[in-house]
Amino acid sequence: MLVQRRVNIRAMKHEEERLFRLGLLLAGGGSRIRRQMAAVPTGGDIGEALTAEQAPRALLQTARELATAEAPTVLDRATGAGWRWVVPSDDEFPELLGTITDPPLGLFVRGKVSSAKAVAIVGSRKATPYGRQVARLLGEELAGAGVIVISGMARGIDESAHRGALTVGGSSWAVWGAGPDRVYPPEHRELAEELAENGALLTEYLPGTPPRRHHFPERNRILAGLAVAVVVVEAAARSGALVTARLAVEEGREVLAVPGNIFSEVSVGPNTLIRVGARPLLTPRDLFDAIGVTPESEQQVKPDDGLLRYIPAGEALTADDIAARAQVDVAAVTSDLMELELAGSVQRGPDGRYARARGAPADESAR
Numbered sequence: 162m163l164v165q166r167r168v169n170i171r172a173m174k175h176e177e178e179r180l181f182r183l184g185l186l187l188a189g190g191g192s193r194i195r196r197q198m199a200a201v202p203t204g205g206d207i208g209e210a211l212t213a214e215q216a217p218r219a220l221l222q223t224a225r226e227l228a229t230a231e232a233p234t235v236l237d238r239a240t241g242a243g244w245r246w247v248v249p250s251d252d253e254f255p256e257l258l259g260t261i262t263d264p265p266l267g268l269f270v271r272g273k274v275s276s277a278k279a280v281a282i283v284g285s286r287k288a289t290p291y292g293r294q295v296a297r298l299l300g301e302e303l304a305g306a307g308v309i310v311i312s313g314m315a316r317g318i319d320e321s322a323h324r325g326a327l328t329v330g331g332s333s334w335a336v337w338g339a340g341p342d343r344v345y346p347p348e349h350r351e352l353a354e355e356l357a358e359n360g361a362l363l364t365e366y367l368p369g370t371p372p373r374r375h376h377f378p379e380r381n382r383i384l385a386g387l388a389v390a391v392v393v394v395e396a397a398a399r400s401g402a403l404v405t406a407r408l409a410v411e412e413g414r415e416v417l418a419v420p421g422n423i424f425s426e427v428s429v430g431p432n433t434l435i436r437v438g439a440r441p442l443l444t445p446r447d448l449f450d451a452i453g454v455t456p457e458s459e460q461q462v463k464p465d466d467g468l469l470r471y472i473p474a475g476e477a478l479t480a481d482d483i484a485a486r487a488q489v490d491v492a493a494v495t496s497d498l499m500e501l502e503l504a505g506s507v508q509r510g511p512d513g514r515y516a517r518a519r520g521a522p523a524d525e526s527a528r
Contacts, residue, residue, distance in 0.1 A: 177228075179248050181207060182266045183235060184228030186367060188220055192263055199264050238368055243357070244271045244341045261386040261412050265365035268383075269341045272361030275332070278452060279309035281384045281409075283402040284318025284394035285427045292318055292395035292427065295419055297325035299392060302445040302474055304331020306456040309360065311336065311387055313380065314349055318394045318402075323356060333360040334387070338380040340370035381405040390415035390452050392442060396430025403430050406439070415451045417442040444475040468497050469506060469517060477514035 185194055194216060201210040211221055236246055248267040249259045253274055258264055280303055282296055296318045300310045304326035312319040314335035326333035335356050337345065341364055344350045356362055365383065366376065381404050385391055391409040393416070396402035406416050418439045421428025435441050442448055449456060471486040472478055478486075484494040498515055501507045507515045 175250060178207060178250060179246060179267070180228040180232045181224060182248050183232040183246060184224035184226070185220075186266050186365075187227040187231055187235070188224040190220060190224065190266060194220070195263050195266055198266060199259075199262070235368060239269055239341060242271075242342060242368075244269045244362075246270075247274070255387055257389070258383065258386040261382065263382055264386065265383060268363050268365055269368075270361055270363050271341065272334075272357040272359075273332075274334070274361050274363075275309070277307060277309050277332070278454065279311050279334070279388045280448070280452060281311040281388035281391045281405065282318065282322035282394060283312060283381075283384065283391065283396075283405050285396050285400065285402065285430075286315050286317040286319075287427065288317035288321065288395050289425065289427060292419075292421075293321040296321035296394045297328075298475055299394075299442075299445060299448065300325025300327075300331075300333070301329050302456065303448070304333065305329045306449065306454055307331075308452070308454060309334060311384060313338070313377070313384060313401075314345075314352065314356070316346060316349075320349065320352065322394075323352060327355055327359055330359070335360075335362050336380055336383050336387070337362065337364035337366070337372075338376035339372035340364065340366045340368045342368045343371060345372040377401050378404045382408045385409040385412055385414055388414060390417060390448070392416075392448065393418045393431045393434055393439075395419070395421060395425075395427035397426055398429045398433070400430055403434070406434055415440065417448060417451060444473060446473050446476070468494065468501060472507065472515060472517045474517050477510055477512075477516040479514055483515065 197211055197214040197216055201207055208221065239246060246267055247254050247270050249264060255274060256276065282299055284292060284296060300322040303310050310322055310326035310331065310333040312322045312335060314323060314337065323333045323335065333356055339345045344353050353362060378401060381401055385405050385408040391406055391414055393402050393406050409416050416434065416439045418431035418434040419442050420435060421431055423432065440451060468483060468487060471483050480491055480494050480498060484491040487494065498507060502509055506518055508518050509515050
């Protein structure tokens with residue numbers, strides 16, 4: 162009986178915290194309140210802690226009133242639309258996000274949030290075909306290795322990264338800069354449904370909140386906070402992607418950048434990041450090395466699996482390079498590469514380099 166009573170008390174306190182956090186959000190609690198909440202010890206009295214931190218008394222009083230008067234209605238509306246309100250004390254709340262200096266008061270979530278490693282892929286809405294191809298490839302490779310692909314569901318790089326992950330049946334999360342009932346951009350409604358089914362949609366904004374300009378840089382701290390690494394594919398000199406990269410650095414996350422055409426406006430961002438110390442991303446292997454993940458295709462390679470295991474996805478190598486990796490004679494490699502090319506497993510570029518054909522299995526043997 163005593164144990165059950167303690168469980169009930171903890172459950173009541175937890176529910177009070179959930180409602181109070183939502184009340185703070187309804188009352189307009191911003192970055193200052195969020196940072197003060199982050200400093201409250203687990204299990205501590207939130208009201209007393211915020212008062213000790215000299216949080217505005219009027220705001221706290223309003224939040225308490227709204228937690229009782231309006232928060233339950235907001236939760237009912239969100240639940241009816243398939244969303245749930247998740248706070249840091251919930252098991253479902255992403256642990257990594259809770260460690261940043263300005264964590265959200267809570268998140269509206271639709272879909273499934275897991276504890277798997279996640280990488281954020283960000284970039285320009287005005288992406289080039291090259292940028293879209295790179296973002297999609299990275300989304301495919303990461304999702305295929307069981308890594309969650311995170312982005313903002315915007316046009317361009319974001320969309321390509323999400324679709325790459327979904328193509329291979331992986332998980333992808335979109336972090337919104339609007340309320341849970343406001344799909345933005347509106348033409349991505351179908352994409353949002355796919356993400357909710359195969360990953361998750363997340364936002365810290367209340368239902369009914371439109372996608373205001375200042376929401377997106379604020380949203381970017383959540384993108385950076387959820388991920389172990391941030392990849393900038395294409396970005397102009399002043400862009401949200403660079404804001405995300407800066408926030409990632411401040412939180413101790415790895416930042417990688419894809420080098421681009423020096424004559425392209427959307428290459429200024431990643432090229433500048435590389436110049437100031439970001440890790441260049443030349444192949445998917447660079448990213449896997451940075452986050453300490455070995456793709457499943459490489460884990461399952463056997464000693465006699467042939468030349469394909471020496472040609473990682475996304476890389477283009479000369480016959481000499483492949484022979485050196487395989488530690489065999491170049492003449493033998495050339496013959497085997499010809500057979501692989503005829504079989505459609507590799508493709509030879511105009512420069513004579515060989516790349517794995519899309520869809521080629523990692524365990525195909527040289528004949």
